[in-house]
Amino acid sequence: MNFKKYRSRFLLVFAALTLLFSSVLLTSCQGKKIKNTVFSVDDLAGKTIGVQLGTTGDTLVSDYETDGSGTTVSRYNKGSDAIQALKQGKADAVVIDEQPALAFVKANPDLTILEEEFANEDYAICVAKGNSLTAKLNEAIEVLMADGTIQKLIDDYVGDNATFSGYKSPDGIRRTNGTLVMATNAYFKPYEYYEGGSIIGIDADIAQAIADYLGMNLKIEDMEFDSIITAVSSGKADFGMAGMTVTDERKKNIDFTTTYTTSKQVIIVRDDNASASGMSFAEKFKTDFVKEARYTYLLKGLLNTVIIAFFAALMGVVIGFLIAVVRSNHDKTGHMKILNFICNIYLTVIRGTPTMVQLLIIYYVIFSSVHIDKLIVAILAFGINSGAYVAEIFRSGIMSIDNGQFEAARSLGLSYKTTMISVILPQAFKNVLPALANEFIVLLKETSISGYIGLNDLTRGGDIIRSITYDPMLPLIGVAIIYLVMVMGLSQLVKKLERRLRNNER
Template structure:
């Protein structure tokens, strides 16, 4: 029984290695298909910029420009009808059209955007970015395409209590981590406690559940949320703002002079025709009206189904790869060769001593500087490497637990070291550690939720989209929680089934 399981896992790993390139490729294709605009018309100026700086030439050569954005900030960018829409997306389309290239959109958390830009994952970032002096040290900025103040969202019942930022003395203000509103609230609302969160949708939920007393947002975003949710209102924060703190710009990689020049030309055209006010904001508004027309969770079943699909895919591949890696590491740690033992121990200690989230970010952004690894594949690699370290210790403990007399008896029967380990020790070890191993596999399913930070469309990622799309917080969370329970409970039952079969076989032999 144990031998069959081991052989099955080995075959599964080989299948995974063959299918993985196809899986990552199809995921990229699907992402590009769903998040890309139609092919832009040819630009009247097709000449390629010459000289040392060739950022624009490279984009024209590959025929596409990759936009990084965090689609939870209406009316700038948000999800509607299964795609990223909003004022910033319309601006990106205009830039791509003027270049004569296709627009490809990559979705990720706001605090990952500039890192993605610096590591070459995206060509530009348009996501309500303000040109602060600190950011200017690592990226370049275009001209301003829009100016807006900073407002504060409050619950409707408290609209008479909170007038502006001075009313929040001793209270809690929420703002998106890494954003200008967060920094402004920290500096100017000195007597208020400022709480940062990654997603704007989470901040709105925190406001409605009284976890925070107000949420600092750009004026258009605050007004958009208030317009679509009668339980909250937008108030002018009356912050003291400089020119850079009211300007929204396009962020570009440092030193991309030719690309910035081209982007500025598009922005000049947008401003001369007043396209933001006349067209782009109205387009965003029309999508937001659609969003509030049907907020039933049944309407979003495809989002949850996609999340389940990606979660199962990442978990399945990571379980198999992590199990095989764990066996290899366990043998390294038990090896008599000092170098192998040292390498195995160093790997396990390092991986177990660093957070999985940091490992995922390193694989995606860190290794991405050398090799352009897709988000899905990066998530699978990081989770597999992390799982292998924990599985290693479980397996090593199981092998050590086998009585030495078992090995001695096998050797006395003429079995060599390899056969003794494969036919005697390992089968017993697997049976002994099966519950612990199963617990690791179940935990892995839940841990894969972290891959959403780099834009993998797992259940947590889809949860955020549904929250931002429907302005509803608790129900999407509850549905996601139930779906995770169904997955983990099913896996637990399957593992328990095999555990019973193994125990019955042992009892029969005895």
């Protein structure tokens, strides 16, 4: 897709719609500044603590939930979401790793880090149990630590003298030993984060240095933090690096390499002494979408969303039609008992379980040992899910046609197949068109969960922008506007089709 060709037109319309929605939300969200209530570790008891799901901070503060102090732990998929909850007063403090905390506070002057640390921790690479790769990674880490490479890479991102120049692979490396797949969660600056459309950071650079040492290519897969261990254990990734702390609980499921750095957990709170400051809408829009062409995250995600929705809808129609024919045939004639039984099992399982669970099962369980493109996995998952609902929509349409028409057609000598194709199905299709269009709209919006398997869809494109700019409002509104426009466009197409079908009846 040629993004530059439509850049100005897209940004103009997008800015106008975003301004309209933002103005309404800003008007309704104005309020007084929320005071800080946490000044030390002792003050955490009885408060609401925000953490990133599955992190060490999550594990450490979980004890507060059961000590009778009335503490509430709010768990978020991303650290940036926990930070936003803190800014809005939905959390009293956030417990997170020190370096990401420094990045959050730098981007949010109204927050501060308490001097008292919460806990110390060691970072290492996680590998599947019993994988021989662990020994090779340990060898590479020991060599890179001995020659100062790892410390140099850490210093490049941490401290007052950080240059953020990134790691450059030496020339002449022969990559004849295959490809290393690294699972990460690229919302953890400075360890891993997006810049210029690529994932960079301390962990990304160390992983590249390790791949260079082993004579291998490196492929980085971005996914939710709590999916990393699952991806590594199931073989979807060779190893995981995301500021991964070594804990006894995690050791039950995965192995760890030698520690490559240490860190600490700190507490972020609201800063009562911070002066009010902010950017204008134009400045925020430029930062969120125009700077470094960040709008392309949305466009690329939109492309994936459209591809998934289109092919999943086609797959759902095919599956649904076949099942509807089997079930309606059984209802009318009593035939196809075995096929009808199988179809009923399929409908019960698919309609009785959440779409997200089905997506995760297909990716991590059914295709656990098969490397298959995530786009295909998403199409299969959503197509199979949609097929169950489309089947009942088609069946209800077929059964809504008066049985007298079926009997009249058969009495004229038409076969069952000809009767269905020429008499029943055309009428049934017109009857179910509104319900069918509604199912396609639901399918389009359901694709927003594709990010759980690390697929960059439209919603995840907005998440990437939020992780870079720490501004939740415009990226979220932008994503919502794009979905709204697509749904409105689809609704208009359906209305035109309905009018044309009605005209044909005259």
